[in-house]
Amino acid sequence: MSGTDTPPGFAEFVSSRYPALTRYGTLLTGDRGHGEDLAQEALVKTFRAWRRLHEQGDPEAYTRRVMVRAAWRAGRRLWRREVPAAAPPERPTPGDAYDEHDTAAVVLAALRSLPASQRVVLVLRYWAGLSEQEIAAELGCSTGTVKSRASRAMATLRQTFTSIEAMKEGPRPYGRGPRLR
Amino acid sequence: MTQHIRELLDHAVAGIEPGTRDPVAAVMGRRRAARRRKAVAGAVACVLAAAGIAGGLALNRHDANGPMAPVGSVPVEPPTPRVVDRVVVAGAMRLPVPDGWRVATPGSDSPCGRAGDGQVLIYGETSDDCARSSIRVSTAKVLAYPVGSLEDLPGGSGIMTPLPLLTLPGGEPALLRDAFETGHTSMVLPWSKVILEFNLDGPAARTIAGTIRTEPVGSGRLNLVDSVPYAEFSRPEASGKFTVASHGKITDPATIAEVLALLRDQRKAVSGEDACSQPGDRAALLLLGNASVVYLTIDKDCQEAFSDRGGRVRLSDKAVRELTRLFGIEVR
Numbered sequence: 103m104s105g106t107d108t109p110p111g112f113a114e115f116v117s118s119r120y121p122a123l124t125r126y127g128t129l130l131t132g133d134r135g136h137g138e139d140l141a142q143e144a145l146v147k148t149f150r151a152w153r154r155l156h157e158q159g160d161p162e163a164y165t166r167r168v169m170v171r172a173a174w175r176a177g178r179r180l181w182r183r184e185v186p187a188a189a190p191p192e193r194p195t196p197g198d199a200y201d202e203h204d205t206a207a208v209v210l211a212a213l214r215s216l217p218a219s220q221r222v223v224l225v226l227r228y229w230a231g232l233s234e235q236e237i238a239a240e241l242g243c244s245t246g247t248v249k250s251r252a253s254r255a256m257a258t259l260r261q262t263f264t265s266i267e268a269m270k271e272g273p274r275p276y277g278r279g280p281r282l283r
Numbered sequence: 284m285t286q287h288i289r290e291l292l293d294h295a296v297a298g299i300e301p302g303t304r305d306p307v308a309a310v311m312g313r314r315r316a317a318r319r320r321k322a323v324a325g326a327v328a329c330v331l332a333a334a335g336i337a338g339g340l341a342l343n344r345h346d347a348n349g350p351m352a353p354v355g356s357v358p359v360e361p362p363t364p365r366v367v368d369r370v371v372v373a374g375a376m377r378l379p380v381p382d383g384w385r386v387a388t389p390g391s392d393s394p395c396g397r398a399g400d401g402q403v404l405i406y407g408e409t410s411d412d413c414a415r416s417s418i419r420v421s422t423a424k425v426l427a428y429p430v431g432s433l434e435d436l437p438g439g440s441g442i443m444t445p446l447p448l449l450t451l452p453g454g455e456p457a458l459l460r461d462a463f464e465t466g467h468t469s470m471v472l473p474w475s476k477v478i479l480e481f482n483l484d485g486p487a488a489r490t491i492a493g494t495i496r497t498e499p500v501g502s503g504r505l506n507l508v509d510s511v512p513y514a515e516f517s518r519p520e521a522s523g524k525f526t527v528a529s530h531g532k533i534t535d536p537a538t539i540a541e542v543l544a545l546l547r548d549q550r551k552a553v554s555g556e557d558a559c560s561q562p563g564d565r566a567a568l569l570l571l572g573n574a575s576v577v578y579l580t581i582d583k584d585c586q587e588a589f590s591d592r593g594g595r596v597r598l599s600d601k602a603v604r605e606l607t608r609l610f611g612i613e614v615r
Contacts, residue, residue, distance in 0.1 A: 107311065108307065108311065112307075113307045116306050116307045116310055117306065117307060120301055120303075120306040121300065121301055124299060124300075124301040125296040125297075125299045126296075128295075128296045128299050129292055129295070129296055134299050134302070135302070137299075138301055138302060138303065141301075142303075142306070142309055142310050142313050143313065145306075145310040145313075146310055146313050146314045146317060149310065149311075149314055150314075205291070205294060205295070206294055206295045206296075206297070206298060209291050209292065209294070209295035210295050210296075212486075213292075213295070215485075215486040215489055215490070217561060217562065217563065219561070219563065220563075224288075225292070228285055228288040228289055228292070229288070229289055229292045229293075231289075243583060243584065244583065246522075246523065247583070250523075250563065251563065254563065258485075259288075
């Protein structure tokens with residue numbers, strides 16, 4: 103595909119920003135495949151609005167906003183797009199998981215363990231750095247909803263993140279250490 | 284902490300590369316597919332509209348808004364859980380046994396104890412700690428399962444408040460107790476009359492619960508009792524808290540009849556595919572005597588109600604306001 107049937111600038115925009123949008127989608131969904139789906143669906147909408155966006159808008163901001171709203175709406179359909187576990191869960195023994203997975207995999211698994219609405223709020227709040235009011239306006243919900251979703255997400259993830267931080271600070275006294283990149 | 288989280292999230296996706304080599308082609312392909320779907324949908328809509336006009340001329344329809352959905356219905360008696368091809372089947376619920384896990388059925392011993400009559404017990408490969416690696420599937424008659432949580436209020440009184448609710452794939456609603464927050468999560472499926480007890484840590488329980496599928500039964504308008512001696516309604520304040528003031532109990536037969544009529548008048552049946560309730564939503568609980576329960580999701584993004592006897596409908600703002608008024612509740 104050369105992009106010959108696309109309006110001026112669109113193919114260049116997609117080619118240059120697609121990797122970043124895929125990574126953003128991965129954060130919003132906790133999964134690379136779903137994240138790429140999300141990015142492509144959003145880019146279809148960007149295509150439709152391209153004439154307006156290309157001339158006087160910010161196509162990347164528009165695309166990201168579409169992705170966020172789609173991910174938020176997907177949260178209404180709990181688990182339907184969740185990624186099945188690659189392996190049966192085992193007895194939880196803190197630390198063991200890190201022997202076989204690197205930090206990135208652990209963080210993505212932790213993201214996937216969150217309900218979609220909590221994941222979206224977490225990414226907007228702590229990755230994109232938006233305020234609670236900005237997130238509420240973006241998602242069309244109350245700041246109370248944003249606070250509760252963020253709080254629950256943090257409560258769930260705190261243990262994971264704290265474990266990773268602890269591992270970064272030094273090797274464990276017993277067993278193999280984690281593989282950190 | 285915020286900076287650390289951002290760094291971890293950045294790190295998590297730093298190595299992510301798109302699987303598509305030609306994203307422009309992929310996007311344009313999606314656009315063409317979307318246009319085709321739209322064209323087909325338009326054609327179907329035209330055909331249906333034409334058929335509707337013809338049908339409208341031929342039939343004297345009672346309801347100008349279209350045929351009314353039937354009342355939802357679920358079996359009265361609880362099922363007997365069984366295992367078919369490593370899938371636990373109970374009512375409309377299907378729970379695949381995780382790879383490597385074992386199954387205990389009634390009468391068979393297991394390292395994690397005996398499965399009682401009408402129960403199936405599945406347990407992990409490493410069953411040295413059954414309290415952290417087993418799931419018990421059992422059943423219960425109507426209302427012989429947790430329907431809410433008792434919230435203690437100042438003054439020693441307590442009111443029943445709704446449990447977190449989620450919609451399982453396939454559409455069956457499920458109530459959660461200790462919703463994946465502790466090492467023991469209970470999940471009740473009122474339509475199937477099935478109880479699942481996850482003796483697992485939260486994320487593991489959530490992952491396995493995510494594999495549950497349900498058959499699309501129970502949809503339709505709300506299936507309600509004919510009459511009850513009393514009804515209780517608990518809904519949250521604007522702050523999200525349940526208080527004495529946000530709880531109402533009525534015993535007047537005329538008012539109870541109004542409540543039932545109001546609920547019966549909600550005609551927008553919600554299919555399993557369209558159901559939207561999820562844990563964390565604002566929810567309310569309507570106890571119809573000790574005979575039946577109606578769960579209401581009254582979140583800004585999702586307003587629907589389902590009866591434990593079957594049926595799930597979309598709720599209008601007006602219906603929620605009216606229900607609140609009938610119980611004499613003033614939401615603050």
